[in-house]
Amino acid sequence: MIKLNQINKIFSDKHQSFHCLKDLNLEVKQGEFTVIAGPSGSGKSTLLNIIGLLDKPSSGSYEFDGQNVAKLNNNQLADIRREKIGFVFQAYNLMPVLTALENTEMIMEFCNVDKKVRRQRAMETLEAVGLGEFKNRFPAQLSGGQQQRVAVARAIAAQPLLVVADEPTANLDSHSTESLLDLMQSLNQELGVTFLFSSHDPRVIDRAHRVVHLQDGQIVKDVCTNNNDQQVAV
Amino acid sequence: MIHKLALRNLLRNKRRSLLTSLIIVFAFSMMILFMGLSDGGHKAMIDIGVRMGLGHVIVQHPEYRDDPALSHLLDNPEQLKQQLIDTDKRLTPVARLRSDALIQAGRHGVALTISGVEPEIEAQVSAIADKKAIVQGQTLAAFANSTDLHRLSGIVIGETLAKNLEVRIGDTITLTVKPASGGDLARSAFEVAGIFKTGLHELDTFWAEVPIQDLQALLEVPNQVSQIALYTSAGSDNVAQLATALTAQFPTLDILPWQTAAPELYSAVTLDAAGMYLLMLIVYVVVAVGILNTVLMSTFRRQKEFSMMIALGARASTVSKVVLLEAIYLSAFSLTIGLALGLWGHHHFATQGLDFKEVFGTAMEAGGVLLPEKFYSTLEANKLSLSVLFVFVLTILVTLIPAIRAGHRSPVAASQES
Ligand SMILES: Nc1ncnc2c1ncn2[C@@H]1O[C@H](COP(=O)(O)OP(=O)(O)O)[C@@H](O)[C@H]1O
Numbered sequence: 001m002i003k004l005n006q007i008n009k010i011f012s013d014k015h016q017s018f019h020c021l022k023d024l025n026l027e028v029k030q031g032e033f034t035v036i037a038g039p040s041g042s043g044k045s046t047l048l049n050i051i052g053l054l055d056k057p058s059s060g061s062y063e064f065d066g067q068n069v070a071k072l073n074n075n076q077l078a079d080i081r082r083e084k085i086g087f088v089f090q091a092y093n094l095m096p097v098l099t100a101l102e103n104t105e106m107i108m109e110f111c112n113v114d115k116k117v118r119r120q121r122a123m124e125t126l127e128a129v130g131l132g133e134f135k136n137r138f139p140a141q142l143s144g145g146q147q148q149r150v151a152v153a154r155a156i157a158a159q160p161l162l163v164v165a166d167e168p169t170a171n172l173d174s175h176s177t178e179s180l181l182d183l184m185q186s187l188n189q190e191l192g193v194t195f196l197f198s199s200h201d202p203r204v205i206d207r208a209h210r211v212v213h214l215q216d217g218q219i220v221k222d223v224c225t226n227n228n229d230q231q232v233a234v
Numbered sequence: 235m236i237h238k239l240a241l242r243n244l245l246r247n248k249r250r251s252l253l254t255s256l257i258i259v260f261a262f263s264m265m266i267l268f269m270g271l272s273d274g275g276h277k278a279m280i281d282i283g284v285r286m287g288l289g290h291v292i293v294q295h296p297e298y299r300d301d302p303a304l305s306h307l308l309d310n311p312e313q314l315k316q317q318l319i320d321t322d323k324r325l326t327p328v329a330r331l332r333s334d335a336l337i338q339a340g341r342h343g344v345a346l347t348i349s350g351v352e353p354e355i356e357a358q359v360s361a362i363a364d365k366k367a368i369v370q371g372q373t374l375a376a377f378a379n380s381t382d383l384h385r386l387s388g389i390v391i392g393e394t395l396a397k398n399l400e401v402r403i404g405d406t407i408t409l410t411v412k413p414a415s416g417g418d419l420a421r422s423a424f425e426v427a428g429i430f431k432t433g434l435h436e437l438d439t440f441w442a443e444v445p446i447q448d449l450q451a452l453l454e455v456p457n458q459v460s461q462i463a464l465y466t467s468a469g470s471d472n473v474a475q476l477a478t479a480l481t482a483q484f485p486t487l488d489i490l491p492w493q494t495a496a497p498e499l500y501s502a503v504t505l506d507a508a509g510m511y512l513l514m515l516i517v518y519v520v521v522a523v524g525i526l527n528t529v530l531m532s533t534f535r536r537q538k539e540f541s542m543m544i545a546l547g548a549r550a551s552t553v554s555k556v557v558l559l560e561a562i563y564l565s566a567f568s569l570t571i572g573l574a575l576g577l578w579g580h581h582h583f584a585t586q587g588l589d590f591k592e593v594f595g596t597a598m599e600a601g602g603v604l605l606p607e608k609f610y611s612t613l614e615a616n617k618l619s620l621s622v623l624f625v626f627v628l629t630i631l632v633t634l635i636p637a638i639r640a641g642h643r644s645p646v647a648a649s650q651e652s
């Protein structure tokens with residue numbers, strides 16, 4: 001589903017340039033539950049931004065869901081993000097003026113899903129993440145863990161192919177972290193949604209089926225622990 | 235959804251939205267109120283000016299304006315009047331003859347400009363010596379028609395003039411003029427028929443009217459008049475076009491609209507209108523700055539939110555619409571309330587009128603014309619709806635740039651930590 005080929009990302013301004021991702025190759029298949037692991041500054045967010053079509057690589061080719069996305073304009077990219085990708089960010093995740101239910105509905109509304117269908121699916125999703133009774137609360141009235149659950153509900157309610165989550169547990173305590181991971185894992189198993197997330201927390205990394213180790217913008221190790229503990233060194 | 239987002243974001247900072255709204259409501263309702271009162275005041279001023287011995291359009295001998303001598307009079311006024319009516323049925327023409335004169339009673343004498351008028355018609359169109367203005371005695375028309383036998387023709391004079399001459403109703407006044415023949419002074423006696431009060435110093439002290447035939451006889455200018463004043467039932471709005479149209483028909487005559495015939499009145503009215511436009515400009519600026527300030531403050535703190543919406547797949551136009559809608563809701567809400575308040579005030583002054591003495595203490599004169607004691611607010615639907623529309627368009631214009639900028643936030647920012 002995701003095919004990155006010789007991806008480079010160079011940040012540059014007037015005074016300096018920074019080579020963030022270096023000749024990076026990565027393939028992710030439908031239904032994976034994969035973590036991008038690596039120390040802070042290794043380029044995890046940059047990589048996820050490119051995979052999530054939020055940012056463009058400086059060079060290299062990227063094929064998402066069988067489509068080369070290099071030549072697409074901003075609105076076309078937005079269309080793909082809306083229809084096929086769900087996002088969970090580290091912070092500032094929800095619209096503060098919308099309730100949990102309305103936040104969950106938001107992307108479907110952008111997709112012009114019929115109001116009745118939308119309501120029902122949002123409600124079901126919110127119940128699936130265990131927040132049915134909090135549907136009318138605003139983000140400020142929810143804990144950090146609950147907010148991230150709403151964000152996950154919002155990401156999957158529109159039934160995307162891929163959910164990209166950049167350090168979703170960075171601001172959560174260990175209990176909330178555990179239950180968010182349980183949630184993501186069960187959604188991955190039950191619905192077959194591909195999850196791609198980043199973390200530098202060993203407890204989170206241990207839960208993934210595949211761990212892609214990133215260091216200084218390069219993949220140094222790619223470990224599959226899914227079924228038969230097979231290891232692939234890159 | 236975008237409506238919900240726009241409305242909730244307005245309510246998110248209730249105090250700021252309310253303050254902006256209050257400023258717009260206040261400015262807009264004041265503008266409507268002033269617009270109505272100013273237009274009403276002008277209308278009243280023009281009407282009264284036109285009725286104080288002026289006329290909507292004045293027809294004169296081409297040289298009379300520069301040299302108001304008896305050699306520059308109009309001949310055959312009746313024929314000319316008929317020709318004028320034939321061009322426009324809504325016109326009421328009235329002939330007047332004016333001349334320098336000395337007016338004497340006992341040992342007092344006053345030099346002034348005497349007016350010879352057609353009493354019946356003059357009483358219908360002019361307010362100087364009509365029934366309402368006469369405080370003692372009767373109008374020239376009533377005096378001429380009365381069954382009492384009078385030795386002399388009647389004269390009506392202003393209240394202050396009567397006091398200065400120490401005359402009362404029924405007393406005799408002598409009028410001395412220099413006739414057209416250029417010979418000896420001519421003299422004739424009149425009976426004080428009525429005393430009027432206009433409240434205008436100039437008129438009450440130096441104005442006197444006698445029947446036009448008597449003055450024509452005295453000046454030896456039978457069948458000649460100084461001017462024919464035209465009053466039109468169409469009102470004072472299109473007077474300039476009327477004058478132009480008449481000039482085309484009667485190229486040998488000097489035909490002036492009231493604006494030219496009474497430049498002091500005209501400049502007083504236009505100066506005031508300029509003030510009104512300045513006020514409107516201020517209101518527009520207040521509304522524009524109020525909306526812009528609110529939009530800038532609210533979008534500045536929500537850049538992350540816009541990035542997030544775009545990251546989640548909202549198109550740029552969707553985000554821009556949210557920002558635009560906020561401004562539109564705020565402006566529409568404020569304008570509606572401002573309009574309601576302004577119209578309520580307008581309704582009050584349109585039915586009750588505004589008492590000038592109440593506002594300014596004493597009657598005040600403008601452009602040599604007494605403002606009416608009371609005048610009534612008038613609003614032109616066109617002007618009003620145009621300014622509502624303009625403010626609305628202004629709202630959208632000032633919001634456009636912040637709205638477009640919000641729509642073009644980079645989605646990458648959504649993933650970055652604060
Ligand atoms: N917009 C940018 N401009 C310049 N440098 C950037 C930008 N974004 C990220 N970087 C740099 O790229 C490196 C990798 O960043 P990031 O992808 O955020 O790493 P991680 O998420 O693994 O902590 C960092 O050194 C960071 O300073």
Ligand SMILES: [Mg+2]
Pocket residue numbers: 044045046166167
């Ligand atoms: Mg990061």
